[in-house]
Amino acid sequence: MFMLQIVLASLCLAAPSPDAGVLTSARVLDESSPSDWRRVDPSNTLYLDLPGGRVVIELAAGFAPAHVENIRTLAREHYFDDLAILRSQDNYVAQWGDPNADDRTNAGDRAHAKSLGSARTKLPAEFSRPSQGLAFTKLSDGDVYTREVGWADGFPVGRDPGTGQIWLAHCYGIVGAGRNNPADSSNGAELYVVTGHSPRHLDRNITAVGRVLQGMELLSSLPRGTGALGFYEKPQQRVPLKRVMLASAISAADRTEWEALRTDTPTFQQWVEARRNRREPWFVYPVGHVELCNVPLPARELKKPAH
Amino acid sequence: MFMLQIVLASLCLAAPSPDAGVLTSARVLDESSPSDWRRVDPSNTLYLDLPGGRVVIELAAGFAPAHVENIRTLAREHYFDDLAILRSQDNYVAQWGDPNADDRTNAGDRAHAKSLGSARTKLPAEFSRPSQGLAFTKLSDGDVYTREVGWADGFPVGRDPGTGQIWLAHCYGIVGAGRNNPADSSNGAELYVVTGHSPRHLDRNITAVGRVLQGMELLSSLPRGTGALGFYEKPQQRVPLKRVMLASAISAADRTEWEALRTDTPTFQQWVEARRNRREPWFVYPVGHVELCNVPLPARELKKPAH
Numbered sequence: 001m002f003m004l005q006i007v008l009a010s011l012c013l014a015a016p017s018p019d020a021g022v023l024t025s026a027r028v029l030d031e032s033s034p035s036d037w038r039r040v041d042p043s044n045t046l047y048l049d050l051p052g053g054r055v056v057i058e059l060a061a062g063f064a065p066a067h068v069e070n071i072r073t074l075a076r077e078h079y080f081d082d083l084a085i086l087r088s089q090d091n092y093v094a095q096w097g098d099p100n101a102d103d104r105t106n107a108g109d110r111a112h113a114k115s116l117g118s119a120r121t122k123l124p125a126e127f128s129r130p131s132q133g134l135a136f137t138k139l140s141d142g143d144v145y146t147r148e149v150g151w152a153d154g155f156p157v158g159r160d161p162g163t164g165q166i167w168l169a170h171c172y173g174i175v176g177a178g179r180n181n182p183a184d185s186s187n188g189a190e191l192y193v194v195t196g197h198s199p200r201h202l203d204r205n206i207t208a209v210g211r212v213l214q215g216m217e218l219l220s221s222l223p224r225g226t227g228a229l230g231f232y233e234k235p236q237q238r239v240p241l242k243r244v245m246l247a248s249a250i251s252a253a254d255r256t257e258w259e260a261l262r263t264d265t266p267t268f269q270q271w272v273e274a275r276r277n278r279r280e281p282w283f284v285y286p287v288g289h290v291e292l293c294n295v296p297l298p299a300r301e302l303k304k305p306a307h
Numbered sequence: 308m309f310m311l312q313i314v315l316a317s318l319c320l321a322a323p324s325p326d327a328g329v330l331t332s333a334r335v336l337d338e339s340s341p342s343d344w345r346r347v348d349p350s351n352t353l354y355l356d357l358p359g360g361r362v363v364i365e366l367a368a369g370f371a372p373a374h375v376e377n378i379r380t381l382a383r384e385h386y387f388d389d390l391a392i393l394r395s396q397d398n399y400v401a402q403w404g405d406p407n408a409d410d411r412t413n414a415g416d417r418a419h420a421k422s423l424g425s426a427r428t429k430l431p432a433e434f435s436r437p438s439q440g441l442a443f444t445k446l447s448d449g450d451v452y453t454r455e456v457g458w459a460d461g462f463p464v465g466r467d468p469g470t471g472q473i474w475l476a477h478c479y480g481i482v483g484a485g486r487n488n489p490a491d492s493s494n495g496a497e498l499y500v501v502t503g504h505s506p507r508h509l510d511r512n513i514t515a516v517g518r519v520l521q522g523m524e525l526l527s528s529l530p531r532g533t534g535a536l537g538f539y540e541k542p543q544q545r546v547p548l549k550r551v552m553l554a555s556a557i558s559a560a561d562r563t564e565w566e567a568l569r570t571d572t573p574t575f576q577q578w579v580e581a582r583r584n585r586r587e588p589w590f591v592y593p594v595g596h597v598e599l600c601n602v603p604l605p606a607r608e609l610k611k612p613a614h
Contacts, residue, residue, distance in 0.1 A: 088528075090523055090524040090527055090528075091479050091480075091523070091527070091603075125591075127591070127592075141451050142451055143451065144448050144449055144450065144451065144596050144597070144598045145594070145596045145598065146596075171504065172398050172503060172504040173398075181588055181589055183591050196479060196503070196504075196527075197478065197479040197503075197504050197505050197600050197601060198504050199601065200598065200601065201582075201585060201590075201594045201597070201601065204591075204592045205589075205590055205591050205592050205594075216397055216398065217397040217530075217531035220397055220398070220503075220527070220528075220531075221395075221397075221527075221528050221529060221530050221531055222528060223524075223528050224524035224527075224528055275508075278508060281488055282488050282512075283508075283512055284432075284434070284490050284511075284512050285434075285511045285512050287452070287508045287512075289451050289452045289453075290451070290508070291451040291452065291507065293504050294504060294506065294507065294508065296398075
């Protein structure tokens with residue numbers, strides 16, 4: 001199987017054409033097999049229900065275990081329900097949490113901050129972790145920011161063979177835990193999502209906790225706030241969070257289940273190659289290179305078996 | 308002046324701190340002198356008036372002269388007025404034009420396409436141009452997509468010393484001319500703007516014509532279309548263009564004038580350095596690298612003299 005796919009890719013490189021044999025992204029997905037996909041663990045699947053619909057986030061428990069555990073506790077205890085999206089800064093991030101938890105908006109009232117319940121109020125910074133023991137798929141195209149980039153556990157990552165550390169790369173759709181100036185000032189109660197050109201300067205400066213699998217457009221199309229850092233200046237401009245919950249907290253019959261394209265397979269290499277050398281007839285120049293954050297990571301809802 | 312600034316930057320590199328002497332982006336702008344800015348030519352300044360406000364675009368006459376001249380003609384003859392934004396695809400582009408000019412939406416009716424007036428119906432592809440004669444400020448951090456990147460004429464560019472060609476780089480906020488499969492099928496009557504992670508694979512595959520100076524949030528926050536390629540499926544979902552005009556077509560008293568930070572000065576080098584090594588107290592790790600599309604290009608409205 002592996003050999004066959006590599007041969008196919010080589011033929012395509014030698015003779016690009018819009019024919020059926022050509023390795024386009026669409027064709028790679030069409031021809032993927034069930035084993036090219038992994039089921040997203042319901043205990044790592046966070047639903048964010050907004051007035052406009054549902055955002056589905058995969059939590060990166062392998063990269064930020066303390067934050068993910070705290071987010072699970074907060075969701076289980078309904079901490080986020082009825083809080084709001086507080087900030088939308090163009091070409092950067094949207095952010096949600098408790099408007100009273102922080103005084104950056106000048107509207108907060110810490111005395112009225114919502115209790116974190118049994119969640120921890122203080123967590124360690126989880127900016128990176130040892131790479132040992134984590135399968136790493138390297139992107140051969142290089143990177144401006146760091147020595148090695150690629151994918152691990154289905155997430156885009158940077159890796160430094162010198163320090164032996166690995167970390168989530170701030171690509172479009174990555175979710176992280178907002179913090180103040182101290183490195184360990186995040187607790188997972190305030191989260192942001194990248195909605196613009198990937199701010200890779202945040203890598204290793206903040207704890208990333210996951211990525212959006214579906215519903216990104218509900219976050220990226222929010223009106224931008226006109227206050228400093230894109231905070232909404234009036235409380236009525238904030239977008240309410242109707243409900244935030246873990247898929248594992250819902251009965252299997254009611255939840256939606258997700259699967260994501262595995263990043264450690266020959267099919268995924270084909271997927272990257274199809275993005276590196278564009279074979280769709282529209283392209284005049286096939287490009288020949290691809291940047292980490294320009295490789296989308298496909299996810300799809302699992303169909304429920306019919307009754 | 309040049310020497311002094313370099314010395315200042317070196318001191319900052321040696322001793323990062325949140326003190327007043329530190330080279331942050333904010334400080335570079337605060338200390339810039341009038342000669343660090345260039346006035347944007349009103350004949351290259353395109354206003355796009357949407358229901359939510361004005362978008363200001365600087366046309367790149369030096370890179371796409373035939374397209375820019377056609378866009379000037381179309382604007383002068385009110386071609387775009389009362390047309391609409393037809394498409395908003397998440398993490399990619401928003402696009403405007405005549406819904407009847409093309410049949411990709413299945414809603415178009417070419418028999419009712421709006422006349423291009425005295426504009427040309429056919430233009431050459433302007434994917435790149437010779438770099439000779441164009442001042443180029445190189446970014447030393449490298450690039451995944453091409454051999455050299457940097458800035459020319461105030462725009463982000465790629466350059467290939469081998470071919471002697473230079474081209475606009477598809478960073479967030481870049482505006483281009485939509486085309487069908489033939490390379491020379493764009494005429495400037497259908498334009499798009501990049502609203503997501505910079506799709507650098509479009510470089511040298513399509514004619515870029517300018518960049519948004521102001522009002523980007525009006526385009527990036529549009530609801531995403533649910534049709535293929537993000538086209539709006541129902542005509543009433545389209546966002547109307549109230550009026551599109553060149554600043555030079557308006558009396559000087561009525562127009563707003565813009566200036567942009569020059570990209571060929573020691574101050575601009577400081578600006579890039581402030582983005583490469585982040586000295587704001589929030590940053591734990593100063594990064595040490597910066598990608599072309601993560602360097603914002605400041606622009607500001609010129610205050611009119613008081614009466």
